[in-house]
Amino acid sequence: MIDVAVVGASGYIGGELLRLLLDHREVRVGAAVSTRLAGSRVDRVHPNLRGRTDLTFTALDALGDHDVVFVAVGQTAGLDLVPRLRERAKCLIDLGADFRLRDPGLYERYYGTAHTAPELLGSFVPGVPETHRAELAVADAVSMPGxxxxxxxxxxxxxxxxxxxxxxxxxxxxxxxxxxxxxxxxxxxxxxxxxxxxxxxxxxxxxxxxxxxxxxxxxxxxxxxxxxxxxxxxxxxxxxxxxxxxxxxxxxxxxxxxxxxxxxxxxxxxxxxxxxxxxxxxxxxxxxxxxxxxxxxxxxxxxxxxDNLVKGGAGGAVQCMNVRMGWPEHLGLEFPGLHPV
Amino acid sequence: MIDVAVVGASGYIGGELLRLLLDHREVRVGAAVSTRLAGSRVDRVHPNLRGRTDLTFTALDALGDHDVVFVAVGQTAGLDLVPRLRERAKCLIDLGADFRLRDPGLYERYYGTAHTAPELLGSFVPGVPETHRAELAVADAVSMPGxxxxxxxxxxxxxxxxxxxxxxxxxxxxxxxxxxxxxxxxxxxxxxxxxxxxxxxxxxxxxxxxxxxxxxxxxxxxxxxxxxxxxxxxxxxxxxxxxxxxxxxxxxxxxxxxxxxxxxxxxxxxxxxxxxxxxxxxxxxxxxxxxxxxxxxxxxxxxxxxDNLVKGGAGGAVQCMNVRMGWPEHLGLEFPGLHPV
Amino acid sequence: MIDVAVVGASGYIGGELLRLLLDHREVRVGAAVSTRLAGSRVDRVHPNLRGRTDLTFTALDALGDHDVVFVAVGQTAGLDLVPRLRERAKCLIDLGADFRLRDPGLYERYYGTAHTAPELLGSFVPGVPETHRAELAVADAVSMPGxxxxxxxxxxxxxxxxxxxxxxxxxxxxxxxxxxxxxxxxxxxxxxxxxxxxxxxxxxxxxxxxxxxxxxxxxxxxxxxxxxxxxxxxxxxxxxxxxxxxxxxxxxxxxxxxxxxxxxxxxxxxxxxxxxxxxxxxxxxxxxxxxxxxxxxxxxxxxxxxDNLVKGGAGGAVQCMNVRMGWPEHLGLEFPGLHPV
Amino acid sequence: MIDVAVVGASGYIGGELLRLLLDHREVRVGAAVSTRLAGSRVDRVHPNLRGRTDLTFTALDALGDHDVVFVAVGQTAGLDLVPRLRERAKCLIDLGADFRLRDPGLYERYYGTAHTAPELLGSFVPGVPETHRAELAVADAVSMPGxxxxxxxxxxxxxxxxxxxxxxxxxxxxxxxxxxxxxxxxxxxxxxxxxxxxxxxxxxxxxxxxxxxxxxxxxxxxxxxxxxxxxxxxxxxxxxxxxxxxxxxxxxxxxxxxxxxxxxxxxxxxxxxxxxxxxxxxxxxxxxxxxxxxxxxxxxxxxxxxDNLVKGGAGGAVQCMNVRMGWPEHLGLEFPGLHPV
CATH class of the missing domain: 3.30.360.10 (Dihydrodipicolinate Reductase; domain 2)
Known part of the structure; x- marks a missing residue:
């Protein structure tokens, strides 16, 4: 069992990460970071987690070291945050937009601001097991596409x-x-x-x-x-x-x-x-x-x-973690979906 | 043809008043007041009015005298505003909550604040022609129920x-x-x-x-x-x-x-x-x-x-105006509704 | 004031035609034809028309002559019906798919069945005033595009x-x-x-x-x-x-x-x-x-x-009728739409 | 591992039973009965099960003996069917309306037809573990409330x-x-x-x-x-x-x-x-x-x-089966729900 943290845990992607990770049999959620809601119970804003966890949000300052850190913050917020957090984790999985493109020129063109850590862009493996399974198995930095x-x-x-x-x-x-x-x-x-x-x-x-x-x-x-x-x-x-x-x-x-x-x-x-x-x-x-x-x-x-929050976000990230850790790829991702719905 | 004004014209009830009044054959909309959006075109926030009007929002200060003034502002905002505006109109029709109850004690109990113009409460006729048609025909102050x-x-x-x-x-x-x-x-x-x-x-x-x-x-x-x-x-x-x-x-x-x-x-x-x-x-x-x-x-x-914005708001108010002016009651309110929808 | 009929009046396009025509000041709805519901009140299936009309559906056999006949029946049902009904009207406006294409070969390719009245295809004017206003002004057969x-x-x-x-x-x-x-x-x-x-x-x-x-x-x-x-x-x-x-x-x-x-x-x-x-x-x-x-x-x-049922159907057809009769084009089509909705 | 069958498997409750039972670690789905769709793949009408099962629907005649039979058929269809199926199962769980009421007079009053197996009404345990857990642990016939x-x-x-x-x-x-x-x-x-x-x-x-x-x-x-x-x-x-x-x-x-x-x-x-x-x-x-x-x-x-199809239907039935078999009550029912959704 490994210890993971979610940064940006009060957002919709963050909540979805918590849903999946809390039920993942190989994982312990060590921290759910939300600057805005530090001190509040996680199920206050993620009502589907009532009765599933007593976790509370913590401040970013309180974040320790974790095996895997998931980062789900808004555009440009990751520019500064992600490089700092890489130190705290064996593997960082970024669900934001800031480390998706390898070319800093394209980043500037599409996001309207210069990239402040262009030297790191090449070091993130795209979080798509279907196209980068081998690299993900040894990656220490993963960037999930949109x-x-x-x-x-x-x-x-x-x-x-x-x-x-x-x-x-x-x-x-x-x-x-x-x-x-x-x-x-x-x-x-x-x-x-x-x-x-x-x-x-x-x-x-x-x-x-x-x-x-x-x-x-x-x-x-x-x-x-x-x-x-x-x-x-x-x-x-x-x-x-x-x-x-x-x-x-x-x-x-x-x-x-x-x-x-x-x-x-x-x-x-x-x-x-x-x-x-x-x-x-x-x-x-x-x-x-x-x-x-x-x-x-x-x-x-x-x-x-x-589902934009699952395979297009939190679920894809958990799948990448599974690949990275050498676990069966479907662990924690078994839900088949509903019909009718 | 009379001249009317809508105060609180950028809200949903305000927009519905504009929709009905702009198509009302006996009415000219003299002013659409919005403190927040003064100077902007009305159709910027009410896109259904594109091509129907070139009206822009005006500031409250710029409000002159009008035959009928409709007031659609939030709870407690009317306490101060409505008494002041009564001077500017032959008939004021309030679509807010502040002059609905005749008993100031009930107002305080349900709205959590003391009423600041209790002496006026008795002078508003409820805006329901089905129950107060005769009074509405001569009213100079009307309060629409929720x-x-x-x-x-x-x-x-x-x-x-x-x-x-x-x-x-x-x-x-x-x-x-x-x-x-x-x-x-x-x-x-x-x-x-x-x-x-x-x-x-x-x-x-x-x-x-x-x-x-x-x-x-x-x-x-x-x-x-x-x-x-x-x-x-x-x-x-x-x-x-x-x-x-x-x-x-x-x-x-x-x-x-x-x-x-x-x-x-x-x-x-x-x-x-x-x-x-x-x-x-x-x-x-x-x-x-x-x-x-x-x-x-x-x-x-x-x-x-x-429809909460029509018979439960703007439409009811127009119906009251029609009664007050002695016009056919359905003027400007002919739309039959859609099916399917 | 002219007399019009709607054939296929119990469908969604038919109901929308009735809504518009019943409120049209130059028009009297002489017949609402529905084979399935002949004898029933129109407002039984078009609940928005309650209180607006006491009309009942009639059988096709009972259809007399009318100034304008609107036909709103399903694909291929018009192949036989539309040619027959052209006799009963000074102007027939078809809202079905069967007389939209001038080329019978294309009809067969897209609808999977041979056209049974190819000689008529060239005689229908497309029901789009923006592109065929002059022809519509004198048309006796109009076909509304999809x-x-x-x-x-x-x-x-x-x-x-x-x-x-x-x-x-x-x-x-x-x-x-x-x-x-x-x-x-x-x-x-x-x-x-x-x-x-x-x-x-x-x-x-x-x-x-x-x-x-x-x-x-x-x-x-x-x-x-x-x-x-x-x-x-x-x-x-x-x-x-x-x-x-x-x-x-x-x-x-x-x-x-x-x-x-x-x-x-x-x-x-x-x-x-x-x-x-x-x-x-x-x-x-x-x-x-x-x-x-x-x-x-x-x-x-x-x-x-x-709105697929209005400008994309019944409303477009009423607009064509207005053009055909030389009336102001917006007659009966004044509704500005709602916001929010 | 036990063997179960679902009768009425092409309906919405039936599909939900299949979703839950196919992922239940102690259960094998031996038969999915649908008279209407016998021979078709289950995932043809339950598209959420694509990739999860190759099961096809079978006819009722082909139903053998099973440990637990779930019956999800429409009102009055169970009157005849449920008594017959009780023979084929150690435990039958009925999700229809026909064996919910103990009093045949009430059945007739609310369903408008006489009950044809009133002698059996007393033998069904209500499928609500929160109120009948002890009886359910030994029940051979369970009726799920609406x-x-x-x-x-x-x-x-x-x-x-x-x-x-x-x-x-x-x-x-x-x-x-x-x-x-x-x-x-x-x-x-x-x-x-x-x-x-x-x-x-x-x-x-x-x-x-x-x-x-x-x-x-x-x-x-x-x-x-x-x-x-x-x-x-x-x-x-x-x-x-x-x-x-x-x-x-x-x-x-x-x-x-x-x-x-x-x-x-x-x-x-x-x-x-x-x-x-x-x-x-x-x-x-x-x-x-x-x-x-x-x-x-x-x-x-x-x-x-x-969820009317889960705790109000298929999920409640699976929970009853878990109670009946002495398994942990949450087996196969772990999904926490989504937010936002």
């Missing part, structure tokens, strides 16, 4: 690796309100956010750079907030070098994912859930991937869905 | 007036998130408020006092925030002096409401909308009332539904 | 007409559940449909052909059912011949739509509703259009939103 | 057992759409059911009889379908013999439930989740209970929330 980036990467990799992508890909992302975090801002009010199809990023979504970095494919991404609390879906239009039919693409995906515990291939001809649907993934660590083909136009539409 | 109070009053009046109520009534209110106003608070975040059955007032809801004042019936009220943006519904359990069947109760309601333009009696044996349903009332000025009887226990369940 | 086709056409026309489109466009449509109609099918159950991001048409959506026919632009369309009852939005990625910035595109849209009563240009830098959002359009006849530009990749993202 | 009945029983028992209840209780139930089952009926269509506050049972809800049977308290129950897929909440107004304050009531609840693994007492003065809220219980076996007091009127408002 939730829609993870989905896009998993949707696109089989095509990118097979060398069939013929040009820039468009990615249309859709996401629930939990992706906006716990901040009480006007735009996140229920009366304003409910029932929207809010195209908050019509062009140049930040995950473009992550997708390109991970797949070698140029991506043009837009994103829309739709009515859901959890859940993200990406629909990627991929121009391919030659007409590909369903069988061709299914073979590529199967080869790529047949042994993956958390990637399911969903591309069916009938039924109500023929392509990846986020709602049945709430609480699970699955990333469902699927596709449709249009041989006439040499296009493949690749689709992926996941 | 949205769930209006619904409860209209549900209960036929029984109360008939003298059949045998004791205290229980009122179970359910309401959408727009009832919480435009403030960006944690509790109103989409991720927290979505899909809730939040029993925010299990006992002693403030509207109890208004209901008692208007009907003479003691009411014990609880209220729950459910998943909706607009809409309020009350379910009232009424003990009656003798067993009453559907026919008896229907007769009482019909006698009471047969000539009312905005009260429909909905109590059907079949169909999907057998009792009052708020969702089909969005945007309308209807208050649908209905009932079910349980003769075995001498109980009548009286039900009412309305 | 809801997402209308949105796409209005989003794309300013670019297509300006000759800046450099190749095939991708259209990503999102739509609420009312688009699936009133049929009680498993896929439309609340428990299954609620909260979905159901990519029901990943490629080759039927509206592709309509969009190409109306704009001359090749379109590749996918469509997703998202959580909403009403509302449709299209996000179109348009490759353009040369880099275009916001100002360039805004000028094109302004030139095109400055005098249109029901097209608003929404492309703002700040606020919560910066691009077209369907939820604030419920019940209105607006089609909001907007855009974002990415000069680096010579791409314009064109966006449109509307 | 979901809102379970919630009401757990809310009311501490008061009923303490002898403080002074008269009839009113129960206001609210429930999500999954409670209506998998049937494709008009009333359950998304467009009709979405956003409703549908008071489908204003008086005399069927669970009244179950509540009275289990608690000795007369209950008058109404029920409303609100916007949710999963989740049930009951708000019970309880007249008490003498004024009780929060401390008094909290003591009663604590005494009653301090050792219960699945009942949490939620009655807090602050926070967003002060009283039982169903949404954070989706997928869990918790029944959260809480209360508010109004000493002035000698009233206690008792509240309970649960």
């Amino acid at each position: 939730c829609m980036a993870v989905a896009s990467i998993l949707a696109l990799r089989p095509l990118a690796e097979a060398g069939v992508v013929a040009g820039a890909v468009t990615v249309d992302g859709r996401i629930g309100s939990s992706g906006s975090g716990v901040r009480a801002e006007q735009m996140n009010l229920h009366a304003e956010r409910s029932g929207t199809m809010r195209l908050f990023a019509p062009t140049n979504h930040r995950h473009e750079a992550e997708i390109a970095q991970a797949t070698g494919v140029r991506a043009r991404m837009s994103a829309t907030g739709v009515e859901a609390v959890r859940g993200a879906q990406v629909v990627c239009r991929v121009p391919v070098r030659e007409p590909l039919g369903d069988k061709d693409v299914r073979r590529l995906y199967r080869q790529h994912y047949q042994d993956e515990p958390f990637v399911r291939i969903i591309a069916q001809r009938r039924g109500l859930y023929r392509l990846p649907e986020p709602k049945i993934l709430s609480g699970t660590n699955y990333c469902d991937v699927g596709f449709a083909t249009d041989p006439d136009t040499s296009t493949v539409v690749a689709v992926a869905a996941l | 949205c769930m109070a209006v619904a409860s009053i209209l549900a209960l009046r036929p029984l109360a007036e008939a003298g059949v109520v045998a004791g205290a009534v229980t009122v179970d209110g359910r309401i959408g998130s727009s009832g919480s106003g435009v403030r960006a608070e944690q509790m109103n975040l989409h991720a927290e408020r979505s899909g809730t059955m939040r029993l925010f007032a299990p006992t002693n809801h403030r509207h109890e006092a208004e209901i008692a004042q208007a009907t003479g019936v003691r009411a014990r009220m609880s209220a729950t925030g459910v998943e909706a943006v607009r809409g309020a519904q009350v379910v009232c359990r009424v003990p009656v002096r003798e067993p009453l069947g559907d026919k008896d109760v229907r007769r009482l309601y019909r006698q009471h409401y047969q000539d009312e333009p905005f009260v429909r009696i909905i109590a059907q044996r079949r169909g999907l909308y057998r009792l009052p349903e708020p969702k089909i009332l969005s945007g309308t000025n209807y208050c649908d009332v209905g009932f079910a009887t349980d003769p075995d226990t001498s109980t009548v369940v009286a039900v009412a539904a309305l | 809801c997402m086709a209308v949105a796409s056409i209005l989003a794309l026309r300013p670019l297509a007409e300006a000759g800046v489109v450099a190749g095939a466009v991708t259209v990503d449509g999102r739509i609420g559940s009312s688009g699936s109609g009133v049929r009680a099918e498993q896929m439309n159950l609340h428990a299954e449909r609620s909260g979905t991001m159901r990519l029901f048409a990943p490629t080759n959506h039927r509206h592709e052909a309509e969009i190409a026919q109306a704009t001359g632009v090749r379109a590749r369309m996918s469509a997703t059912g998202v959580e909403a009852v009403r509302g449709a939005q299209v996000v179109c990625r348009v490759p353009v011949r040369e880099p275009l910035g916001d100002k360039d595109v805004r000028r094109l849209y302004r030139q095109h739509y400055q005098d249109e009563p029901f097209v608003r240009i929404i492309a703002q830098r700040r606020g919560l509703y910066r691009l077209p959002e369907p939820k604030i359009l419920s019940g209105t006849n607006y089609c909001d259009v907007g855009f974002a530009t990415d000069p680096d990749t010579s791409t314009v993202v064109a966006v449109a939103a509307l | 979901c809102m009945a379970v919630a009401s029983i757990l809310a009311l028992r501490p008061l009923a057992e303490a002898g403080v209840v002074a008269g009839a209780v009113t129960v206001d139930g609210r429930i999500g759409s999954s409670g209506s089952g998998v049937r494709a009926e008009q009333m359950n269509l998304h467009a009709e059911r979405s956003g409703t506050m549908r008071l489908f049972a204003p008086t005399n809800h069927r669970h009244e009889a179950e509540i009275a049977q289990a608690t000795g308290v007369r209950a008058r129950m109404s029920a409303t379908g609100v916007e949710a897929v999963r989740g049930a909440q009951v708000v019970c107004r309880v007249p008490v013999r003498e004024p009780l304050g929060d401390k008094d009531v909290r003591r009663l609840y604590r005494q009653h439930y301090q050792d219960e693994p699945f009942v949490r007492i939620i009655a807090q003065r602050r926070g967003l989740y002060r009283l039982p809220e169903p949404k954070i219980l989706s997928g869990t076996n918790y029944c959260d209970v809480g209360f508010a007091t109004d000493p002035d009127t000698s009233t206690v408002v008792a509240v309970a929330a649960l």
